[in-house]
Amino acid sequence: MSSDFEGYEQDFAVLTAEITSKIARVPRLPPDEKKQMVANVEKQLEEAKELLEQMDLEVREIPPQSRGTYSNRMRSYKQEMGKLETDFKRSRIAYSDEVRNELLGDDGNSSENQRAHLLDNTERLERSSRRLEAGYQIAVETEQIGQEMLENLSHDREKIQRARERLRETDANLGKSSRILTGMLRRIIQNRILVVILGIIVVITILMAILFSFRRH
Numbered sequence: 001m002s003s004d005f006e007g008y009e010q011d012f013a014v015l016t017a018e019i020t021s022k023i024a025r026v027p028r029l030p031p032d033e034k035k036q037m038v039a040n041v042e043k044q045l046e047e048a049k050e051l052l053e054q055m056d057l058e059v060r061e062i063p064p065q066s067r068g069t070y071s072n073r074m075r076s077y078k079q080e081m082g083k084l085e086t087d088f089k090r091s092r093i094a095y096s097d098e099v100r101n102e103l104l105g106d107d108g109n110s111s112e113n114q115r116a117h118l119l120d121n122t123e124r125l126e127r128s129s130r131r132l133e134a135g136y137q138i139a140v141e142t143e144q145i146g147q148e149m150l151e152n153l154s155h156d157r158e159k160i161q162r163a164r165e166r167l168r169e170t171d172a173n174l175g176k177s178s179r180i181l182t183g184m185l186r187r188i189i190q191n192r193i194l195v196v197i198l199g200i201i202v203v204i205t206i207l208m209a210i211l212f213s214f215r216r217h
Contacts, residue, residue, distance in 0.1 A: 005058040005070065006138055012051045012077060013135030019044050019084055020124045020131075026091040041088060048081060080131075087124060 022041050029037055055077070059070045 005055055005062075008051050008055045008058065009073070009077075010135050010138055012048060012055070013131045013138075015044060015048050015051065016080060016084060017131050017135075019048065020087075020127060023084070023087050023091050024120075024124050026088075045081075045085065045088065048084070052077060052081060080127075087120070090120070 019041055022037055022044075026034055026037055026041070052074075056074060059067060059074055062070055
């Protein structure tokens, strides 16, 4: 389950980075391109919301004792989502202000707005870089966890193989012991039969000796 959450997390980081980059470009685009870009950003914002919903569902399935860390991460992502939506609205408003200033010929205000937009764009790009770095770190950690799991599985497989070999050796030893015991029992039975036969012969010999002795008298 945690692997699904981390997959959604990586998709969310990449998607929000793309949204941040596009929001920064919106105020500088011509009207036709701006309209298309706005529609694209709105679509990606909806996709980001869907990812957050999927991540929220995954968190609800985590046992309560392990849910705290994921819940904190979800709150951070929801705050980031709200910040993106706010930046998107400001970007659209900023574009409208620039158009109005151009029509009114207010160059001073336009320059101030441009500087403010540049600062906002710089901040957004920095946030985007941090999200990408966080996504990369998550991918690296996931890969490390996968390698550790493979190593553990390899060790477990070796232990199972050694246990099977010991069982085979034990079965072989038990087979040898069984054959030895069977041979010993067979010899004991043979010896007893020989003793019985010898006893019968001795008894017969004694009886015959007694019989011959009576006949002589």
